[in-house]
Amino acid sequence: MSLRERKLSQLPTMLVIGLVLFFSVQLAFHHQNRQASVASFSQLKAPLDVEFYRSISLGSGQLMSYLLTIGLQLHDNQKGQHISYSHLDYQRLSDWLLTLYRLNPESEYPGFLAARVYSQVKSDVQIRQMVAVISELFRLNPAQHWRRMTEACLLLKHQLNDLPAALEVAERIAALPGTIKIPFWARDMKLVLLDELNELESAQLLISSMLQSGEIEDRDEIRFLQSRLLKIQQSLLKSKQKP
Amino acid sequence: MIDQTIALFRYQLLGIINLRILLLLCGLLSVAFLGSRFIAELAILNSDTIALAVVADFLRYSLILLLIISVCHQVSQDYELTQFDRLLAMPVARWQYVLAQFMVLLVFALTLMLPVFLLMLLLGNLQLASYWSLATLIEMLLVGQFALLAIISLEKLPVAVIFTIAIYLLAKLTPLIALILTQSSHFYEEEKGFQLAQTLFDAIQYVLPGFNAFAQNDVLFEAADKVSLLSTQLLTVVVYSGFIQFVILIDFYRKELGRA
Numbered sequence: 001m002s003l004r005e006r007k008l009s010q011l012p013t014m015l016v017i018g019l020v021l022f023f024s025v026q027l028a029f030h031h032q033n034r035q036a037s038v039a040s041f042s043q044l045k046a047p048l049d050v051e052f053y054r055s056i057s058l059g060s061g062q063l064m065s066y067l068l069t070i071g072l073q074l075h076d077n078q079k080g081q082h083i084s085y086s087h088l089d090y091q092r093l094s095d096w097l098l099t100l101y102r103l104n105p106e107s108e109y110p111g112f113l114a115a116r117v118y119s120q121v122k123s124d125v126q127i128r129q130m131v132a133v134i135s136e137l138f139r140l141n142p143a144q145h146w147r148r149m150t151e152a153c154l155l156l157k158h159q160l161n162d163l164p165a166a167l168e169v170a171e172r173i174a175a176l177p178g179t180i181k182i183p184f185w186a187r188d189m190k191l192v193l194l195d196e197l198n199e200l201e202s203a204q205l206l207i208s209s210m211l212q213s214g215e216i217e218d219r220d221e222i223r224f225l226q227s228r229l230l231k232i233q234q235s236l237l238k239s240k241q242k243p
Numbered sequence: 244m245i246d247q248t249i250a251l252f253r254y255q256l257l258g259i260i261n262l263r264i265l266l267l268l269c270g271l272l273s274v275a276f277l278g279s280r281f282i283a284e285l286a287i288l289n290s291d292t293i294a295l296a297v298v299a300d301f302l303r304y305s306l307i308l309l310l311i312i313s314v315c316h317q318v319s320q321d322y323e324l325t326q327f328d329r330l331l332a333m334p335v336a337r338w339q340y341v342l343a344q345f346m347v348l349l350v351f352a353l354t355l356m357l358p359v360f361l362l363m364l365l366l367g368n369l370q371l372a373s374y375w376s377l378a379t380l381i382e383m384l385l386v387g388q389f390a391l392l393a394i395i396s397l398e399k400l401p402v403a404v405i406f407t408i409a410i411y412l413l414a415k416l417t418p419l420i421a422l423i424l425t426q427s428s429h430f431y432e433e434e435k436g437f438q439l440a441q442t443l444f445d446a447i448q449y450v451l452p453g454f455n456a457f458a459q460n461d462v463l464f465e466a467a468d469k470v471s472l473l474s475t476q477l478l479t480v481v482v483y484s485g486f487i488q489f490v491i492l493i494d495f496y497r498k499e500l501g502r503a
Contacts, residue, residue, distance in 0.1 A: 055418035060460035063296040070285050070293075106465060109288050117287075220290050 041083050044075055044092040047099040054103060065104035072096050073113065086121045090129040093118060097133050101140070108218065111137045111148040116224075119155050127159050131169075138172070143180045147215065149173050150206060153189050158199035166193050185209045200239070204232045247335055251343040259317050259351050267309065272358055275301050279366060289464075295367045296463045299375050302362070303458060306355045306379070307386050311407045314348060314390040319400040337495050341488070344391055352383040367463070374469040378458030378476060385456055385480045386411055388487045396494050414451040420444060452483050 008016065057064035072093075076083045097110040097118075114133040121127060134152045138145040149169055156166035170189035176182060185192070186209075192202060207229045216222055275298045283294035321327055330340060356376045363372035389410055393403035413420075424441055431437035456479040459472060 051422050055422045058415045059454055059457055060296070060300055062461045062464045063293070063300060066286070066289065066293045070282070073287070074285065112288055218288055220286070220288050224287065
């Protein structure tokens with residue numbers, strides 16, 4: 001048994017008008033709601049004193065620092081929506097990253113977030129703020145943060161097209177005393193910057209060198225860099241295949 | 244005399260370890276495991292260590308709460324059901340009751356710690372699992388004795404539980420109180436009330452266990468001398484336990500039991 005369908009033109013006009021009307025209302029309502037949800041995005045609050053966080057941690061200072069870091073990392077997810085990083089207050093974000101580092105100076109997490117997560121925005125000002133965070137971390141502990149500085153070099157050169165600033169950062173890495181053991185490629189970042197490599201090629205070179213140097217011990221970061229390297233290699237392959 | 248104490252211990256033990264506690268323990272372990280996996284998914288770096296530390300602290304606090312309630316509940320039942328009248332009619336000294344309760348506490352804490360050790364071993368390694376289980380066991384013995392002191396002195400379950408938690412938190416939050424006093428000293432340094440509070444706080448710290456009496460969660464993130472930490476913790480708790488046990492005994496011996 002089959003039922004034959006009527007043509008739309010045979011339907012009562014009021015039904016079609018009703019459908020169009022409510023569909024338009026639904027679109028307008030959703031659009032307005034979306035704008036409202038971005039507007040109602042609650043901004044980051046300024047971090048409190050490091051000593052305060054340490055004293056309320058009940059003796060678990062490092063765990064507290066990591067939980068606060070995860071909380072910060074999740075701040076761009078609100079009311080079931082992912083808000084673009086560019087909506088974040090980067091001054092407050094910088095304060096948070098530095099506070100978290102002071103709370104747990106052993107942690108690589110704040111530097112990682114600055115170099116690899118929050119730097120992935122289009123705004124030059126915001127990228128520069130993240131580079132400033134990395135520079136500050138490097139000033140506090142160069143032996144721990146030289147890798148983030150090499151990433152800052154690439155951010156400055158390729159995201160901001162600011163070669164002089166990138167070279168300046170590379171010089172700071174090269175000027176590190178010999179007592180701080182860093183690989184040759186990191187001391188020679190200037191050569192990488194002056195070489196005519198594009199963004200993807202530079203990133204590929206940097207990540208491969210990092211992975212091969214054995215400097216990275218965290219399994220999560222190795223996994224993260226490996227997947228990043230794979231994506232870069234795929235993009236390079238595609239760009240080469242294009243006529 | 245030893246036989247009597249052991250008989251009393253066995254009798255008391257039956258009242259504290261039961262199916263309900265074991266089911267609750269299974270529930271807590273499941274929540275800890277699921278929570279740790281959730282945290283591990285959220286973290287981009289150090290995910291396994293962060294998850295392990297979350298499990299460790301979650302189990303520490305939830306099991307200590309369970310221990311406080313169980314210990315206080317058991318002794319409060321002895322008060323409510325006039326169990327002490329019957330005990331006093333037997334040739335059992337009061338110190339034997341306290342000793343039996345300590346043995347019950349020890350066995351109960353060991354029962355709680357065994358699955359914690361297994362879960363930590365599953366998520367971490369033998370060294371971390373051993374350190375955390377032993378350190379938390381020592382911490383549990385310390386807090387359990389606080390609970391024993393509270394319930395023997397105060398006799399009522401809710402008051403004793405709240406008192407024990409308050410003492411535990413006070414010991415753990417001394418850095419926060421010290422910070423508040425330091426930050427306030429610029430404004431109230433001259434005031435007598437503030438000076439009194441500061442003196443009182445300094446005095447209270449002498450009768451509270453220090454931070455080295457508790458399990459150190461930071462050890463899970465860094466290479467530390469775990470044996471040395473455990474030895475210091477054990478020594479601190481042994482000294483402190485002697486002090487608490489005598490307070491318990493003095494308080495218990497002063498009580499006029501069975502004449503109400």
